[in-house]
Amino acid sequence: MNPLLVTRGLSRSFGGLRAVDDVDFSLQEGEIRAVIGPNGAGKTTFVSLVCGRIAPSAGSVSFDGRDVTRLPAHRRVKRGxxxxxxxxxxxxxxxxxxxxxxxxxxxxxxxxxxxxxxxxxxxxxxxxxxxxxxxxxxxxxxxxxxxxxxxxxxxxxxxxxxxxxPRLLILDEPTQGLSDAEIESFIKLVREIAQSATVLLIEHNMPVVMALAGRITVMNAGAILAEGTPDEIRTNSAVQHAYLGTAQDG
Incomplete structure (x- = not known):
């Protein structure tokens, strides 16, 4: 099955800072995927490139088999x-x-x-x-x-x-400011959303990530450090060093 979303060599620089660095990423339709990483890892810049809020310095974005790299954000909304x-x-x-x-x-x-x-x-x-x-x-x-x-x-x-x-719903830190009871309701909501849409989730709350995501992408310094299931990410020594247990996301 062809992925719903694909990026190839996606990069964005701000002056001398490489905020997103040559990212190859793919997302299957129907997934709940979490993107995690320490502060400054490039997570929000990456999804801003995906949705068209900012333009890439290099690389491409494809959605549903079509190149959308040059499309503005409102045209990508129309695509889903x-x-x-x-x-x-x-x-x-x-x-x-x-x-x-x-x-x-x-x-x-x-x-x-x-x-x-x-x-x-x-x-x-x-x-x-x-x-x-x-x-x-x-x-x-x-x-x-x-x-x-x-x-x-x-x-x-x-x-x-x-x-x-939408066919793809991108949620950037959605549980920030929610109470514990509201977070429980949110987890149920995302599972229900995933029956009809693909979900890409940036989230600092690791219990939420582990409860929801089928796969997790870990970013660090603008690049993908690791990808895998929650269990694989939890036991990945490079991820533990860069993020889990040593830093809080934001």
Missing amino acids: IAYTFQITSIFANLSVFDNVALSVQRRLIDHAERGGSRFSAADLRHGVEEALQRVGLHERADQPAGKLAYGHQRLLEVAMGLALA
């Missing part, structure tokens, strides 16, 4: 790549409902432009309510998004990503 940011990017002055409605509207318009049926206000409302229900924010739909607790803002971002019905 959704990304939630490490720092929340909600519209603070809009309600929770309206934040998600922007994503639902984009998906419905894209569908109509590809020859699908025109959508109604009921279609829009159904899409929003479904996304909010999945992340447990349906009772907060009328609240201003900026008034939510930080952890709930992160969940709102996940709802905005889900509302796009």
Whole structure:
């Protein structure tokens, strides 16, 4: 089976700093893959290259068998790549409902432009309510998004990503600010998401990583240090030296 996402020689430099260094990476459809590593390892820069937020200095990105290296972020969203940011990017002055409605509207318009049926206000409302229900924010739909607790803002971002019905959902530090009970609910949510989408997860919470990921990619100094199952990564001496037990991710 061909991978859903492939990078070849992917690199990005900022001045003299090689933030991502010649990364070859592949992700199968239906996977839950975690990317871990110490601070400054290049994780967020790597996924920013994948989703088109920044352009590579060298290398390529292919999605579903097509080269998307030159496509801007909004065109990659149309192809099925959704990304939630490490720092929340909600519209603070809009309600929770309206934040998600922007994503639902984009998906419905894209569908109509590809020859699908025109959508109604009921279609829009159904899409929003479904996304909010999945992340447990349906009772907060009328609240201003900026008034939510930080952890709930992160969940709102996940709802905005889900509302796009992506084939690949990239989650950058999604459990930051969540309580233990909310983290347990989040783990169940990601497992449910993975039934219909591929998940690429940057996460500092190692119990979450070990509970969710089928495979783990470890980055260090902009390059891939190791890849494997949770058990393989847990017992990898190079990973232990560079990260596990000696450093905290961020």
